[in-house]
Amino acid sequence: MSATNKTRAILLASRPQGDASLSNFTFTEEQIPALKQGEIQLKALYVSVDPYLRGRMNEGKSYIEPFELQKPVASGMLTVVVDSKNAKFKNGDVVFAILPWKEIQNIDGEDINLVSLPVSADAKDLSIYLGVLGLTGLTAYFGFLKLAKPKSGETVVVSGAAGAVGSVVGQLAKMMGCKVVGIVGSDQKVELVKSHFGFDAAFNYKTTKDFSAAIKKHCPQGVDIYFDNVGGDISDAVLDNINKFARIIICGAISIYNATTLPLSAQRIPRILLVNSATMQGFLAWDFNQDFPIAVQEMSQWLKEGKLKYKETIVNGFENIPQAFLNLFKGTNEGKMIVKL
């Protein structure tokens, strides 16, 4: 058999206790089976690495099933059809799906999770379908516009503001006439969100001693919307400063995904919500999947008009997927972290 009949795959070797590490992953090489009738063969082009994958590395159900030990880890991937025994697909079609981390794989062409994209595999900005026009952009769009329901003049705080979701939320907030304050993890990111993404203000939590005082200083009118990507102490400090009828959107909690014990301070949440007639809401972009096409259309238009900007941190090489994932927790990325194969 020729070399092209084999593919590398990345398996979950062990479940992390606390911080995930390279030792939790293992590389294998496997045969690619012969393509069956109805199947398509996909070659990976870009792989999305996302903080939520950390949850799937644990045992126990989250909103999706945990990864199985000794089975491939999976995430959002942009692929190109390299062989097809299904009339719906032809060679060269670009397909997005949540797929196992393999370079090449055969998939049932009838799988409802396959999304055909109207672009060619060599498009310059193909990767935006894993970021600003993909699940992270859609997460920002639905969580902020449909759940937080911003009103002009309101004050919005975004944690993880330089990330793939946060950077889009901040720009949407400005479009809606809000004042927007970002919380980030470096002085460079403070500059990025202010000068590139147009935030009104931002601060570096790593050099801030009193989070609550920082929020108070930057939000003298209080906080109407908190779009939370990080959780933990930072979020507690924002909650100390919310206004009547505030909306707190729980999008993620990267600060505690690796935690073995959870922070205690969130114990006051029901009281804070009661005292402020406030709402705390969790969600997944997927909850709105019926409305994905219209959202992508609208976001594409804003991109075209220059109203919406994005950043990507692109890492090269299949073998670097695990490290790119681990780097998310070190905050080395600006905007969407993507691995290009």
Add this chain to the structure above:
Amino acid sequence: MSATNKTRAILLASRPQGDASLSNFTFTEEQIPALKQGEIQLKALYVSVDPYLRGRMNEGKSYIEPFELQKPVASGMLTVVVDSKNAKFKNGDVVFAILPWKEIQNIDGEDINLVSLPVSADAKDLSIYLGVLGLTGLTAYFGFLKLAKPKSGETVVVSGAAGAVGSVVGQLAKMMGCKVVGIVGSDQKVELVKSHFGFDAAFNYKTTKDFSAAIKKHCPQGVDIYFDNVGGDISDAVLDNINKFARIIICGAISIYNATTLPLSAQRIPRILLVNSATMQGFLAWDFNQDFPIAVQEMSQWLKEGKLKYKETIVNGFENIPQAFLNLFKGTNEGKMIVKL
């Protein structure tokens, strides 16, 4: 001066540490000043005692200001006008307002918080304006119908189910075609909510060892709406059993109003909301005060048609107001706790 120129008043003598007690209250007698132009003289008929008053006995702002030391405690009262120097009111008018605990008092007739009621002072069921047609009934109405947005077939759990708010929520849930499970503090209340208020099921938390297992048993389809009047461990157990898109309405937290340290277990709330795309929302009936008239009209109609039932626990005598309040925390009341003067 004659005896009728004096009134008893109940003052906050000290702030409770932990459980409130009779020693936190003191009785005084004071002169009633001469009625000024524009004022009305109100004689108290019924006094509402409510769990939320415990919060006002502490220092520090909640959604309303704390009571001041050596000043009268205040709550919702039904009063009758016994003297008037304001053209808007005449003797015999029945007025609801949040007022200091005094038998007789003079009030500016222009005070925007005075609500004239279209009933006579000797009406048999006047007290319903402190309960099912008052703030507790309105709390149930707006919190359940407008925020939880129940759908037919959903499973609703109500804590404090035999209380003034909980008993109305359960009946509204049945009207909306929901399955409703009550959590109460005695076997007698289990019977009450099932046979009188029409709950599908109920259990006594005081004789239940494993709250989460009890919820699971009574809600085999999971919990879609949790209307929470109690907080603490019971609420944590309900949160363990919520469904995708669940709504958790934070109405009160009587189990922890006396607590000097807060329970730790609610620390997982953001994660639970995220994993279930669920919403947790605090509110006050007062947030909806524009819609009070229409709500009272609708609730009155349901009362007339026998669709809505209520219970009241009536205690007699001004001197018994503090003890009636304290008894709320012992759960000795069924339905609304009211003191009749």
